[in-house]
Amino acid sequence: MSDCSWSSWQWSPEVSLALAVWVGIGGLIVWIARQSNFPGKYSFMLTHAASLWWILAAAAELAAQLPGCKMFLAAMAWPGIVLMPSLWALFLWQYVNSDYRLPKASTLARVSIAPFIFWALALTNPWHHLFYTAASAPVSSEPGAPIAYQHGPLFYMAAIYVYGFMLASTGILLHAALGSNGLYRRHYLAFVLVTLIPWAANISYVFFQRSLFGFDPTPFTFALSLAAFIWLIRRAQLFDVIPLARHLLLEALPDPVLVIDRQNRVVDANPAALQLADLPKPWQARAVRDWPGFGSALGELINSENDSPVSILKLEPDRFYEARVMAIKHRQRRQAQTLGKMIYLREITDQHKAQLQLSRALALSKERLRTISQLHEELQAQAIRDPLTRLYNRRFLDELFTRELRRAERDQAPLALAVIDIDHFKALNDRYGHPVGDEVLVYIGEFLRTQLRESDGIFRIGGEEFLVILPGLTTEQAQQRMSYICQRFAQKPITTREGFVSASFSGGVAAFPSEGHHFQALMDKADAALYQAKAEGRNRIVRASNGAYAKP
Numbered sequence: 001m002s003d004c005s006w007s008s009w010q011w012s013p014e015v016s017l018a019l020a021v022w023v024g025i026g027g028l029i030v031w032i033a034r035q036s037n038f039p040g041k042y043s044f045m046l047t048h049a050a051s052l053w054w055i056l057a058a059a060a061e062l063a064a065q066l067p068g069c070k071m072f073l074a075a076m077a078w079p080g081i082v083l084m085p086s087l088w089a090l091f092l093w094q095y096v097n098s099d100y101r102l103p104k105a106s107t108l109a110r111v112s113i114a115p116f117i118f119w120a121l122a123l124t125n126p127w128h129h130l131f132y133t134a135a136s137a138p139v140s141s142e143p144g145a146p147i148a149y150q151h152g153p154l155f156y157m158a159a160i161y162v163y164g165f166m167l168a169s170t171g172i173l174l175h176a177a178l179g180s181n182g183l184y185r186r187h188y189l190a191f192v193l194v195t196l197i198p199w200a201a202n203i204s205y206v207f208f209q210r211s212l213f214g215f216d217p218t219p220f221t222f223a224l225s226l227a228a229f230i231w232l233i234r235r236a237q238l239f240d241v242i243p244l245a246r247h248l249l250l251e252a253l254p255d256p257v258l259v260i261d262r263q264n265r266v267v268d269a270n271p272a273a274l275q276l277a278d279l280p281k282p283w284q285a286r287a288v289r290d291w292p293g294f295g296s297a298l299g300e301l302i303n304s305e306n307d308s309p310v311s312i313l314k315l316e317p318d319r320f321y322e323a324r325v326m327a328i329k330h331r332q333r334r335q336a337q338t339l340g341k342m343i344y345l346r347e348i349t350d351q352h353k354a355q356l357q358l359s360r361a362l363a364l365s366k367e368r369l370r371t372i373s374q375l376h377e378e379l380q381a382q383a384i385r386d387p388l389t390r391l392y393n394r395r396f397l398d399e400l401f402t403r404e405l406r407r408a409e410r411d412q413a414p415l416a417l418a419v420i421d422i423d424h425f426k427a428l429n430d431r432y433g434h435p436v437g438d439e440v441l442v443y444i445g446e447f448l449r450t451q452l453r454e455s456d457g458i459f460r461i462g463g464e465e466f467l468v469i470l471p472g473l474t475t476e477q478a479q480q481r482m483s484y485i486c487q488r489f490a491q492k493p494i495t496t497r498e499g500f501v502s503a504s505f506s507g508g509v510a511a512f513p514s515e516g517h518h519f520q521a522l523m524d525k526a527d528a529a530l531y532q533a534k535a536e537g538r539n540r541i542v543r544a545s546n547g548a549y550a551k552p
């Protein structure tokens with residue numbers, strides 16, 4: 001210090017350059033202070049204040065003529081040297097995490113501990129020579145000659161500390177640059193450049209003894225940083241246009257947007273939201289559920305554990321809005337802290353009504369389709385059934401017989417066919433009347449249905465004529481089965497409107513493959529057997545047998 005009071009001071013172009021950089025950075029700080037808030041604004045200003053300290057000490061060292069004074073001023077630069085990279089890392093962290101807050105006093109105190117320790121160690125170097133060794137001396141005997149510093153272990157410790165922050169800064173920036181695009185990515189990449197140039201200059205000085213004016217070139221590279229910031233601010237809209245543009249966008253947006261804090265109080269609302277709530281400007285911050293008009297609906301939405309990103313709200317009579325609730329998160333180290341929520345509303349009344357109409361029309365046409373297909377099924381069922389007895393009619397005979405014949409051929413199984421005709425039905429009609437005849441027809445249909453298997457097909461093929469398809473039965477088995485039914489039918493009188501009526505039927509039976517391989521062949525033989533049954537006295541079943549008719 002005493003050396004400095006005796007030292008003469010020499011002005012030089014290098015000193016002018018250092019002071020020009022100092023003035024430029026000072027101007028940058030003043031300009032930034034006047035700008036609206038941006039993430040990391042205060043740590044950005046503090047970083048440059050630290051660089052001002054360093055440059056001033058460097059300019060003074062350049063101007064000082066006595067070696068003792070130069071070494072004292074070199075030690076004086078250390079708070080700036082060590083503070084600058086740590087504050088720069090703090091700024092970048094806040095910037096990439098959109099943290100607008102003033103750095104906490106405790107954070108600043110923690111960041112300042114190491115710079116003060118290194119400063120104290122540098123100032124006490126004449127006693128311990130652990131920062132700069134005793135071999136540090138002017139490069140020549142000329143007055144004002146620069147000092148060739150020989151670095152001691154404490155110097156390298158300080159360098160490691162500083163380089164750690166530079167490394168962290170580069171990591172933060174590269175990570176942010178990779179996850180962003182457009183203007184933001186350009187900002188991050190420019191920040192990488194601003195970080196790497198002074199660091200490279202410092203490494204070349206510390207490890208490769210590259211100097212500028214016989215001096216550490218690092219503070220001079222701040223001129224490049226300054227140029228980069230001027231370019232970023234003027235050309236790449238750093239710190240200025242983006243928040244402004246976002247604010248303008250929010251103001252001009254026709255859709256209502258609300259920002260609520262952790263206590264669900266509205267802390268910001270754009271004009272569209274105020275208009276929707278019919279709130280005058282200025283409005284007071286109030287709980288979202290108390291907002292006129294749509295507060296209760298929004299309150300419910302926020303409190304519900306509804307994870308769906310979009311909800312439909314009916315806010316006013318007949319007005320529908322799509323509501324998106326987005327959490328506003330702030331990342332702190334590895335934890336993400338929720339600061340509040342942003343609610344974005346978009347009116348979708350017309351779409352919603354159209355959608356409702358569409359879904360109503362869709363439901364109606366589905367209902368109609370169901371009715372039509374039901375009717376269709378009923379018609380289909382009716383088309384193949386005899387309306388009086390509900391037995392199958394001739395129309396279905398072909399289809400069922402063909403299907404059963406194929407199955408019989410495939411399984412090599414017999415398939416019997418029985419033709420039945422009510423005996424003396426004309427006489428019954430004549431005696432009791434046609435309606436009673438109908439009752440007898442219905443009764444026989446029901447009777448056959450109860451006596452035969454589910455798999456047997458029963459058809460009414462004429463006035464009082466029926467046909468039964470009996471899958472799996474031979475002629476003999478079919479005759480036995482039908483004879484049994486024939487006997488039971490004849491034994492039981494039928495209840496009609498005219499009292500008890502007795503009736504009987506006759507039948508002829510033929511089967512695949514013994515009597516034929518086609519429907520018509522089997523039908524002819526069964527018919528002939530029926531004729532035989534009638535001729536033999538009725539009330540019996542006669543089977544056809546290979547061209548001849550076998551009696552029971």
Ligand SMILES: Nc1nc2c(ncn2[C@@H]2O[C@H](COP(=O)(O)OP(=O)(O)OP(=O)(O)O)[C@@H](O)[C@H]2O)c(=O)[nH]1
Pocket residue numbers: 421422423424425426427429433434435436437438441462463464534
């Ligand atoms: N009630 C009623 N009678 C019918 C129906 N269809 C046909 N018939 C009558 O059935 C009778 C058939 O008589 P026929 O063919 O002479 O035979 P049958 O009197 O039964 O004498 P066999 O067959 O020789 O025993 C006719 O009188 C027809 O009018 C019908 O749907 N309802």
